Amino acid sequence: MIAAMHIKKDIEIKNTTLAKSATYRNFPMVPRVVFGEDGFDQLGDILMPKRKSSEAPFIFLVDAVFEGRELENRIPSIFNDQIIFISADEEPKTTQVDALAERILTKFTELPSGIVGIGGGTLLDLAKAVSIVLTNKGGAAAYQGWDLVQNAAIYHVGIPTISGTGAEVSRTTVLLGPEKKLGINSDFTTFDQVILDPNLTKGVSKNQWFFTGMDCYIHCIESLNGTYLNAFSQSYGEKALELCEEIFLGDLCPSESRDKLMMASWHGGMSIAYSQVGVAHAMSYGLSYLLGARHGIGNCLVFQHLTEFYPEGVALFDKMRERHGIELPKGVCENLRDSDFDVMISVAMGMDPLWENALGKNWRETITPEKLRSIYMKI
Numbered sequence: 001m002i003a004a005m006h007i008k009k010d011i012e013i014k015n016t017t018l019a020k021s022a023t024y025r026n027f028p029m030v031p032r033v034v035f036g037e038d039g040f041d042q043l044g045d046i047l048m049p050k051r052k053s054s055e056a057p058f059i060f061l062v063d064a065v066f067e068g069r070e071l072e073n074r075i076p077s078i079f080n081d082q083i084i085f086i087s088a089d090e091e092p093k094t095t096q097v098d099a100l101a102e103r104i105l106t107k108f109t110e111l112p113s114g115i116v117g118i119g120g121g122t123l124l125d126l127a128k129a130v131s132i133v134l135t136n137k138g139g140a141a142a143y144q145g146w147d148l149v150q151n152a153a154i155y156h157v158g159i160p161t162i163s164g165t166g167a168e169v170s171r172t173t174v175l176l177g178p179e180k181k182l183g184i185n186s187d188f189t190t191f192d193q194v195i196l197d198p199n200l201t202k203g204v205s206k207n208q209w210f211f212t213g214m215d216c217y218i219h220c221i222e223s224l225n226g227t228y229l230n231a232f233s234q235s236y237g238e239k240a241l242e243l244c245e246e247i248f249l250g251d252l253c254p255s256e257s258r259d260k261l262m263m264a265s266w267h268g269g270m271s272i273a274y275s276q277v278g279v280a281h282a283m284s285y286g287l288s289y290l291l292g293a294r295h296g297i298g299n300c301l302v303f304q305h306l307t308e309f310y311p312e313g314v315a316l317f318d319k320m321r322e323r324h325g326i327e328l329p330k331g332v333c334e335n336l337r338d339s340d341f342d343v344m345i346s347v348a349m350g351m352d353p354l355w356e357n358a359l360g361k362n363w364r365e366t367i368t369p370e371k372l373r374s375i376y377m378k379i
Contacts, residue, residue: 027273028190030158030169035262039197040159044076046193047114050155054079056110061100061127063088063119063161071161071200075118080108088122091288091295094140094177097129104134111135114155114192120212121165121174121295124158128173128189131156140184141177146353149186158191161200163261164212164296166219166269168194174295180347181289196266198258210248210326211296213261214317216268217244218299221313222278223271226357230274237271240264248320278358279309282351283375286344291332300328305378309358333379345372 034042047058057080064085066072077083084100104112111134117127131153133140143149158168167173171190172183204212220241223233243264247257284298293301300317307314321328333341349355349372355363 025274028171028187029270029273030191030194032193033196034194035196037197037199039195040071040074040200043116043157043159043195046157046195047076047116051079051113053110053113055108056113057081057108058114058116059084059104059112059130060116060118061086061123061130063123066118066161071118082107086119086123086126088120090122090292091176091181092122092125092129092174094129094144094175097126097133097140097175100126100130101133101140104130111154114157116157116159118159118161120160120162121167121215124160124165124167124191125173125175127156127158128153128167128191129175129184132173132184132186132188140175141179143184143186144175144177144180144182146185147187149184149188151188153188155192157193157195159195159197159200160262160265162204162208162212163201163258163265164214164216164268166216166265166272168196169266169269169273171273176289180350181285182350196262198255198262201258201262206324207326208296209261210321210324211294211300213244213248213264213296214300214303214320215296216240216261216265217248217317217320218280218303218313219268219272219277220244221310222280222358223268223275225310225313226275226278227360228275228357233271233273233275236267236273237275240267240271243267245316249323276353276357278354279306282354282358283344283348283372285351286346286348286372286376287332287379289347290336290340290344293332297329301332301379302375304328305375333376336376341373341376342369344376345369348372 060075060083062083062085064087067085115127115131117124129140132149134154135151136149160168172185173189174183220237223237243260247261280299280303283302287293287298355367359366
C-alpha cells in the first residue's frame, strides 16, 4: 500500500468536509499548460496572439540568478517588452508588488499585454500579485485575505524554475505585508498559462531542491490529514505524496526526478485548491513575518516538531532528511524576546482556515498562545 494511503489519518468524513457542505466553490484552474523538456521555447508563440499592440508590452519578472545566463537570451522579448530581474533571496512583499506596479504604470502609456513570472515561488507570487494590482485600486496589502479582489487581473503566465511550492497552480499569492504574512486568495490570482519545463530546474542546489520539495510534501500531509478532506483533494494529494516518496526515497535518475518533482508540485498545489494546508504552514507564516525565514525551510523548521499532529508524516520527513544528509538550522528562536514570540503567535493564530482544516471548528480549544510558544521555542 502506498504511503499516501497509510499516512492519511482515519478521520471521519463527518468533519467540515467540503464534499458534504451545502455549497460548492467554483474554483478556477489554470486553463492552459505546456509540459515537457524545452517547452519554454514555445513561449514566444504563446504570447504573440495575446499582444494587444506594439505599445502594450509584456513584462517579464525573472529571478536575478538568470541575469547574464543562457535563459535570458531565450526570453522572447520584442517591441518595448521589459525584462525585470528580481532577487529571490527574500520573501515577496506587498511594498515590492506596489513598487513594481507603479514602475510599470509610470513607464508605459498602456497597460501591459501581460505579466510573465519566471522563477521559483517568489517570482511566481510577484507575477500574480502585480497582475492584480495593475487592475485594482489601492496597494497589494488591501487584498491580503480571501476573495477581496474585485477586478480581473491582466493576462499572466507562470514558468517555474524550481519545483515544490505549487505556486504555478494555486489561487494564492503569499506576501509579507506591513502587519501580516497572508496570501491574496482570489479567483483572479490563478495563472492564465503555465509552462512546465523540467530542464529549467537543472542546477538547483541540493538544499534548495530539498526544502522546496518538502513544501510540496508538507502540502500533501496537511491536506490528507485535514478536516476539509474530500475525494477531489485526496486524489491529487495521494498522487503527489506517492511521487514525493519516489523522489526523496527512491533511486531515480536526475531527469526522471526533475519530471516527477515538477508533477508532484502541480498535484500538491491542486490538492489544496479544494482543501487547505495546516499547522506547519500556519506557524511558518509567523517565522517568515518576524525572521524572514524562506517558506520552504520555515515549513521544515516547524514540521520537525509536529509529531503530535502528523506522527507518520514527520517520521517519513525525518527519513527523507536523513537520506539526503540535510541539516536544519538550530537555535533559530533561542534569543527571541517575549514580544517577538507574541508577534509570531499573533500572525500564526490569524490563519483561521488553516487551523480549521487541521483541527476542526473548535481548534482554539487545542491551539493556544502557550501551545504555539512551546513549539516555537524548540526551533
